[in-house]
Amino acid sequence: MKTFSELGVSDIFIKALKENNIISPTEIQIKSIPFLIEHGTDFIGQAQTGTGKTAAFGLPLLQAIHPENDAVQALILSPTRELGQQIAKQLFKFTKYAPKKIFVECVYGGAYIEDQIKALKRPTHIVVATPGRLLDLLERKALSIGKIKTIVLDEADEMLSMGFKKELDSILMQTNGKRSTWLFSATMPQGIKSIIKTYMSPTAFRIEADRLNVINKDIEHQYVLCDQEEKMAILFHFLKTQGANRGIIFCRTKANAQDLALQLTEKNIAAGAIHGDLLQKERDKVMRAFKNKKLKILIATDIAARGLDIESLAYVVHFHVPEKKEYYTHRSGRTARAGKTGLSLSFVSQKELPDLKSLSRDLGFMMKEVPR
Numbered sequence: 001m002k003t004f005s006e007l008g009v010s011d012i013f014i015k016a017l018k019e020n021n022i023i024s025p026t027e028i029q030i031k032s033i034p035f036l037i038e039h040g041t042d043f044i045g046q047a048q049t050g051t052g053k054t055a056a057f058g059l060p061l062l063q064a065i066h067p068e069n070d071a072v073q074a075l076i077l078s079p080t081r082e083l084g085q086q087i088a089k090q091l092f093k094f095t096k097y098a099p100k101k102i103f104v105e106c107v108y109g110g111a112y113i114e115d116q117i118k119a120l121k122r123p124t125h126i127v128v129a130t131p132g133r134l135l136d137l138l139e140r141k142a143l144s145i146g147k148i149k150t151i152v153l154d155e156a157d158e159m160l161s162m163g164f165k166k167e168l169d170s171i172l173m174q175t176n177g178k179r180s181t182w183l184f185s186a187t188m189p190q191g192i193k194s195i196i197k198t199y200m201s202p203t204a205f206r207i208e209a210d211r212l213n214v215i216n217k218d219i220e221h222q223y224v225l226c227d228q229e230e231k232m233a234i235l236f237h238f239l240k241t242q243g244a245n246r247g248i249i250f251c252r253t254k255a256n257a258q259d260l261a262l263q264l265t266e267k268n269i270a271a272g273a274i275h276g277d278l279l280q281k282e283r284d285k286v287m288r289a290f291k292n293k294k295l296k297i298l299i300a301t302d303i304a305a306r307g308l309d310i311e312s313l314a315y316v317v318h319f320h321v322p323e324k325k326e327y328y329t330h331r332s333g334r335t336a337r338a339g340k341t342g343l344s345l346s347f348v349s350q351k352e353l354p355d356l357k358s359l360s361r362d363l364g365f366m367m368k369e370v371p372r
Contacts, residue, residue, distance in 0.1 A: 002030050008037040009059050012097045017055070020093055026052035029059075031207040036060035036182065040150065042204035043182040044196060048329045051209050053184050054090045057152050061126065062091065064149065067100035070123040072143065074150045077131055077171070079158040081108035081280070082287075082308055087154065088128045102126070109133045110280025117142040131159060131167035138174070145171075148179050156185040156192055157326075162303060165191060172199040186326045218336040221367045223346040223356060231319060231347050232263065234372055238317070238345065239269060239297070245314035246290075249299045250331050252320035257299045260319065264297065271297040274304045302327045308334065315343040321352045325359055345370075 004014050004025055017023070025033070028047040036043060037060045047053055061074050078084040088106035095102045106128040107116045113136060120127075120143050127134075127143065137143045151172070153159065159168060172181070172195070181200050185192050196204065226234055235249070251257040254275035261273035272286040272295045283304075289295045291310060300308075302322065313335045322328045335342025346367075348356050360367045 004029075004033075004059075007033040009033065010063055012099070013059055013062065013094050016094050016096045019096070022055065026056075026209075028052055028207070028209040029056045031209065032056045033060055035205050035207075037063055039205070040064060041180050042201040043180070044200070044204050044206045045182070045184045045209075046186070046188060046207070047184065047209035048186045048326065048333070053154065054087050055094070057154070057182050057184065058087070058091050058094060061150060061152065062094055062098070062102060065102050065125045067098070067102050067125065069125075071147045072124055072127050072145060073148060074126045074152070075134075075145055075148050075171075075175075076126065076128045076152040076154060077134070077159065077168070078128060079130070079155050079162050079164070081110060081130060083155065084108050084128045084130055091126065091128075104128060107133050107137060109136075110283075113137070113140075113142075131164040131171060135167050135170060138171075145175055146178070148175060150180050150182060151175060153181065153183045153185075153195075156183050156195070157187045157189055158303075160189065160191040168195065186329070187324075218341045219332055219344050219365075220341070221332070221344050221346075221360065221365050222370045223348050223353075223367055224370055224372055225350060225353065226347055226372065227349060230372075234347065235317065235319065236267065237372075239264075242314065244296070246293070246296050247298075247313050247315035247317060248305065248308075248310075248331075248334050249297060249317040249319050250305070250322070251299060251301060252323065254301055256320065257301050257304075261299045264299075269297065270295045271299055273299040275301045276304055278304075302330065305330070305334070310334065312340065313342065315345060318344070318346040318348075321346060321348055321356060325362060328359055329363065 001024055004017060007025060028045060028051045032045050033056060040060060065073055076087055078087060084106050088104050091104045103124050104126045105119055105124045108130040109132050176199060224234055251260055254277050257273040257275045261271050264271035272289060274283050274286050290298045316331050316335045318331060322331060332344040346356055
C-alpha cells in the first residue's frame with residue numbers, strides 16, 4: 001500500500017491528514033496525486049463521489065500555491081453551494097500546519113454578493129465557486145482570474161446536467177491558454193467530451209478509478225419488491241425498525257419529496273425535504289435542523305443532495321429507483337462513511353427489478369431481497 005509521502009505529499013500536509021484520520025490514500029489519490037504534483041498540466045480523472053477526489057486535487061493544488069503572492073492562483077468550480085463549502089472546509093483543514101497561511105474563499109449563489117465582494121478584497125489564493133456566482137463576480141470586476149495557473153472542474157458532469165454549460169464555456173474562454181485544467185467527472189457524456197476537446201490539451205493525462213471500488217464495501221444492499229401504493233406502509237414499518245437511526249430517503253421528483261415529507265410529518269416522524277424549489281435560506285434551515293439532529297430523516301432529490309456531507313447516517317432509502325446508474329452510487333455513498341457500516345434499501349416493482357439487478361452487476365455489488 002502506497003503512503004501519502006510516497007505520492008509526493010509534503011510532511012506539513014501529511015500531519016494535517018493524520019489529524020483528520022486520513023491515513024492511506026484511495027485509488028484515485030494514488031493515480032492522480034504524483035502526476036498533479038510533478039506536472040500539474042491538463043488532467044482528466046473519472047471517479048465517483050466519495051472516492052477522495054478533494055484530496056486528490058486539493059493536496060497538489062495547495063502544494064503549488066505561493067502564499068507570498070496575494071493573487072488568485074487557482075479556481076475550483078463546483079456544481080452546488082454545499083459541495084463548494086465542503087471543498088473549502090477540507091482545504092482549510094489540510095493547511096493547518098502550513099508555515100504561511102493559504103487563503104481559500106468560497107463563493108456561491110443564494111448568499112449576499114456584497115459580503116463575498118468584501119471577502120475577496122482580502123488576500124485570496126484559491127477561489128471555490130459555483131459557475132453562476134463566479135460570472136456575476138467577474139462582471140462586477142470583484143475578482144480577477146487572469147493570473148490563475150489551474151482550474152479544477154469538480155463533478156463536471158453534474159455542472160452540465162444542472163445547466164451550467166454556457167457559464168463553463170464563458171469561464172474557460174476567459175482563461176484559455178493561460179492555465180491547466182483538471183477535470184473530475186463520474187461519467188463522460190457528450191457535453192464533457194466537447195469541453196475536453198475545446199479547452200484541454202489532446203495529450204491531457206487521463207486516469208479512471210476502478211469502478212468495482214466505487215461502491216463502498218461497508219454498505220449492505222437490500223431491496224423490497226412492492227407496488228407504488230404499498231411503499232408508504234413498508235416505509236413506516238422500516239422506519240420503526242430503525243429507532244433513533246438517521247438516514248436519507250431519495251425521491252425522483254420535487255413533488256414526490258414534498259409529498260413524502262408531509263406524510264411523514266403527519267405521522268409525527270421528524271422529517272424535512274430538500275429540492276430545487278426551495279429558497280437557499282429554506283434549504284439551509286432544513287440542513288441545519290438535520291445536522292443538529294432535530295430532524296431524523298432527510299428527503300431529497302438527486303440534484304438537491306449533491307455535495308451533502310453528513311456524518312453518521314445509518315441508511316439510505318431509494319423510495320424511487322434512480323434514473324441513472326451514477327445516481328445509485330451518489331445516493332448510497334451517503335451512508336457507511338468514515339469506516340462505519342450502512343444500509344442501502346431500494347423499493348422496487350417487479351418491472352424495475354431487472355434494471356436494478358443489471359445495475360448491481362455493472363457496479364459490482366450483491367443485492368439481497370428482504371421480506372416485507
